[in-house]
Amino acid sequence: MPISNNPVIKLAYNNNGHDYVIGDLHGCYALLEKLLKQVNFDARCDRLFSVGDIVDRGESSFECLKLLSKPWFYAVRGNHEQLMLTFFEDYLASGYIDALAFDEEEDDSCFLANGGEWVETYFHRATSKMIKAFDTLLNHVQKLPYILIVGDNENRFNIVHADLLRPKDSSVELSLWTDNDLDKWHEASFIAETHKPSLLWSRLLMGSGSKVIDTPFYDGLSITYCGHTISKYDGELRRVLSHVCLDHGAYRSVNNSNYCLTMINANTQEVHVVS
Numbered sequence: 001m002p003i004s005n006n007p008v009i010k011l012a013y014n015n016n017g018h019d020y021v022i023g024d025l026h027g028c029y030a031l032l033e034k035l036l037k038q039v040n041f042d043a044r045c046d047r048l049f050s051v052g053d054i055v056d057r058g059e060s061s062f063e064c065l066k067l068l069s070k071p072w073f074y075a076v077r078g079n080h081e082q083l084m085l086t087f088f089e090d091y092l093a094s095g096y097i098d099a100l101a102f103d104e105e106e107d108d109s110c111f112l113a114n115g116g117e118w119v120e121t122y123f124h125r126a127t128s129k130m131i132k133a134f135d136t137l138l139n140h141v142q143k144l145p146y147i148l149i150v151g152d153n154e155n156r157f158n159i160v161h162a163d164l165l166r167p168k169d170s171s172v173e174l175s176l177w178t179d180n181d182l183d184k185w186h187e188a189s190f191i192a193e194t195h196k197p198s199l200l201w202s203r204l205l206m207g208s209g210s211k212v213i214d215t216p217f218y219d220g221l222s223i224t225y226c227g228h229t230i231s232k233y234d235g236e237l238r239r240v241l242s243h244v245c246l247d248h249g250a251y252r253s254v255n256n257s258n259y260c261l262t263m264i265n266a267n268t269q270e271v272h273v274v275s
């Protein structure tokens with residue numbers, strides 16, 4: 001994935017292969033491998049896009065994080081990546097981290113308590129530093145955009161972790177950001193700080209994971225793939241106001257086959273799942 005300081009990255013349509021979008025990985029690297037094999041993923045011409053929350057809760061967070069170094073893998077920032085960056089904020093500034101930081105009782109960011117305890121494996125106590133390989137990937141996480149835009153016009157799709165709901169305006173019952181807004185953010189290389197939390201945390205469109213099928217598109221907003229709000233998978237994706245949610249609790253599928261890792265072919269709209 002190319003490293004950029006732009007919070008919105010725009011990419012051309014893929015004329016040479018397929019573009020796939022994967023739901024919240026949460027460390028489920030083995031499930032991803034099965035899905036890529038299932039679709040005969042060709043790294044020479046295909047691309048894989050992530051709706052964020054690559055890490056935490058599953059057993060292979062570091063392996064999933066290593067995907068950020070692959071030229072065919074693209075991701076937006078999820079709330080778990082943000083929790084990770086908050087946890088390592090002082091470390092990124094100073095280059096040192098105290099062993100006490102890995103005490104959950106002292107974790108003000110709630111990162112460890114929400115599945116981030118895996119990072120301690122990559123802590124080198126003798127130097128009070130993380131290992132170099134981890135540092136490299138943490139730098140990639142710092143550069144993750146909030147939004148990805150792929151293609152133009154009828155071939156366009158967007159990717160965000162949560163949703164594109166605007167801050168509530170008393171004069172409008174429900175208002176979303178549109179393609180024009182995203183394009184302006186891209187051109188300016190800027191998203192206002194007040195807009196960022198909803199891009200990472202909002203569950204207002206997808207509710208609490210209940211089934212939502214609302215096929216009409218939101219005027220001016222291309223199909224937008226998102227995650228963040230878990231639901232069981234029953235053969236249909238949740239669709240509401242141009243948003244298509246791909247989070248079906250991959251890490252929960254270890255104990256419950258109603259949960260799965262979901263991937264969609266953005267070219268054909270074919271859905272692939274594995275648990």
